[in-house]
Amino acid sequence: CRFCSNYCTDFFFLSIVFFKQAADLVIQLSSTPKTKPEVSTFGSVFTDHMLTIEWSGTEGWQAPLIKPFGNMSLHPACSSLHYGVQLFEGLKAYRGDDNYLRLFRPMLNMNRMSKSAKRACLPTFDQSEFLECIRRLVEIDQDWVPYSDSAGLYIRPTFISTEPSLGVKKPSHALLYVILCQAGAYFHNEAEALSLWADPKYTRAWKGGTGDCKMGGNYGCSLLAQYEAVDYGCQQVLWLYGEDHQITEAGTMNIFLHWINEDGEEELATPPLDGIILPGVTRQSILELTRKWGEFKVTERYLTMSQLCSALEQQRVREMFGSGTACMICPIGHIVYQGTVSKGSTHPHTHYLSAQ
CATH class of the missing domain: 3.30.470.10 (Aminotransferase class 4, branched-chain amino acid transferase, N-terminal domain)
Incomplete structure (x- = not known):
C-alpha cells in the first residue's frame, strides 16, 4: 500500500x-x-x-x-x-x-x-x-x-x-x-447527453426549507416527478421554482448554462446558493476552475426558462450540463417544456472539466 x-x-x-x-x-x-x-x-x-x-x-x-x-x-x-x-x-x-x-x-x-x-x-x-x-x-x-x-x-x-x-x-x-x-457509470449511457423534463407543478425545494442540506427527504419526494419525466421520454427532471419558472437543479445535479447572455457576453452561469440549491462540491470546483481560466464571465445568477428558451431560439446556448459527485459532469441534450422539445447544442467543455 x-x-x-x-x-x-x-x-x-x-x-x-x-x-x-x-x-x-x-x-x-x-x-x-x-x-x-x-x-x-x-x-x-x-x-x-x-x-x-x-x-x-x-x-x-x-x-x-x-x-x-x-x-x-x-x-x-x-x-x-x-x-x-x-x-x-x-x-x-x-x-x-x-x-x-x-x-x-x-x-x-x-x-x-x-x-x-x-x-x-x-x-x-x-x-x-x-x-x-x-x-x-x-x-x-x-x-x-x-x-x-x-x-x-x-x-x-x-x-x-x-x-x-x-x-x-x-x-x-x-x-x-x-x-x-x-x-461506475451513474447513468446507463454517459456518452449520451441527458434529456430533461421541466414542469413547474413539482418543486424540489423552497425558501426556508432544506434544499441546501443533503437530507434523504429531498430525494424521496422527487421520485414521482422522476417517473413522470420518463413517461415524457426524458431521463431526469429539470426542477423549476416560482412564478417565473426559475431553473434550480437537474435531477440530483447542480446545473450550468454556458451561453451568450442578454448583453452579448460569453458566460457560464449557475443558480445562486439562496437556500434552495445544494452547495455541491463539484459545483464549487467548476466555479473555481473556470474563474481561474479567465476565458469567459463566470456568475452565480438566477436563470429562468423564458431566458433559456429565448437563448435556444436565437442559438446563443453553447452548452448545458449538470454536475455532482455521482455523475461528475454530465452534458444535457434536450429539454421538454410546455409541450416543446428544445434541443441543446455542442458541449466543448464538459469532457475537459471531467478530466480536471
Whole structure:
C-alpha cells in the first residue's frame, strides 16, 4: 500500500494521520471477504466493511467501529424512520496513475454534513476525526478502488436519529455510519447527453426549507416527478421554482448554462446558493476552475426558462450540463417544456472539466 505524504487543497491524500477519536477506533475484519466484481452499476455492490459510531445524549460519542458489512438493527419507533431525522453525504476515492488513493476535497463534504446535522437537530461531531475514520475504512477496503480513469469508490457517510420514541423531538440517540460501493457509470449511457423534463407543478425545494442540506427527504419526494419525466421520454427532471419558472437543479445535479447572455457576453452561469440549491462540491470546483481560466464571465445568477428558451431560439446556448459527485459532469441534450422539445447544442467543455 502506498500513501502520499503531501497535502493538497484539492485532494485529501490518504496519509497516515491519527486523531484522538480515530485512535480509539476498533477494527473487526471480515473473515469472509467477497469476490470483487468488475466495476458495477452505481450503488449496487458494497465492500467488505463499514464504519459505525454511536452517540447518546448522556454518554456522548462512543468508540468508532469498523466491522464487516451487514444489516443493522433499529427500534421500530426510530424517529429517522418516522420523521426523516437523517441525512447523508457522498464523496469518492480515486486511484491515480501513481497508485496513490485520493479523496476529492473531503473537508467540503464534512462541512456540508455538519451544516445538515445542525438543521436536523443531530449532534455535532469532529469533522477531522470523522474524516480520519473514513480514511481508515478506505485503507482497509482499498482493493475495491478500481484501476480506472472513469470509476472510483463511492463513500456514503450517513447520520440518523436512533431515538426510540414516537415523540417529535430532538433525538437523544444517533448513529453515524459509512458504507462504500464501487462507482461506475451513474447513468446507463454517459456518452449520451441527458434529456430533461421541466414542469413547474413539482418543486424540489423552497425558501426556508432544506434544499441546501443533503437530507434523504429531498430525494424521496422527487421520485414521482422522476417517473413522470420518463413517461415524457426524458431521463431526469429539470426542477423549476416560482412564478417565473426559475431553473434550480437537474435531477440530483447542480446545473450550468454556458451561453451568450442578454448583453452579448460569453458566460457560464449557475443558480445562486439562496437556500434552495445544494452547495455541491463539484459545483464549487467548476466555479473555481473556470474563474481561474479567465476565458469567459463566470456568475452565480438566477436563470429562468423564458431566458433559456429565448437563448435556444436565437442559438446563443453553447452548452448545458449538470454536475455532482455521482455523475461528475454530465452534458444535457434536450429539454421538454410546455409541450416543446428544445434541443441543446455542442458541449466543448464538459469532457475537459471531467478530466480536471
